[in-house]
Amino acid sequence: MIAPPLAGNVLGSAGHSFAVAEWRDAGGESASPRHIAPWHVHHKDDEAWYVLEGALSVRAGDEVIELPAGSAYLVPRGTPHTYWNPGPAPVRYLLFMTPTILRLIQSIHAATDRSPAAMAALFAQHDSALVDPPPGL
Incomplete structure (x- = not known):
């Protein structure tokens, strides 16, 4: 038996202890970061990324971390954060999340x-909140 590619899908569900999603951003030119997620905080849940191709930038608290392919980063619960594709090239990454974060993302995508x-x-x-971005973000 051969498992199907994860590309564009989620492994796990809101009923499991964690979920993994493979997502992409097409990239593009922009004078300022094109945030994939708004500046926010998860009060009770950690979140992590692993970059498969391209690069991803994460701002967690006061730190900005650039993740080239093959690198990963964990944002601990209670830390305001956002992330974006820092360049014109596409990025492909895995997002590791709790069921609560998965339900949040599903709710956002379904919202009218x-x-x-x-x-x-x-x-x-x-159990999360949108927060005001720090100056300069």
Whole structure:
């Protein structure tokens, strides 16, 4: 038996102890970072990335970390963070998350109301919060 590629799919579910998703960002030129996720914090859940191809940048607290292919980074619970593709080339990465974060992401993708108030409520329902970005972000 050969397992199917993970590409674009999630391994695990909200009923498991963790989930892994393989995602991509096409890249592109931009004068400022094109954030994949807004500046936010998970109060009770850790989150980690492993870069397969390209590069990913993570800002966690006051640190900005560039992750080239083959590197990984863990953001501990309670740490405000965001992430983005820092260059014009595509990036392919794995996101390791708890069921709570997976449910949050699924809720965001299913939401028809993307207003700031609706997004803040979704984050709050999943033990997370949108936070104001630090100056210069």
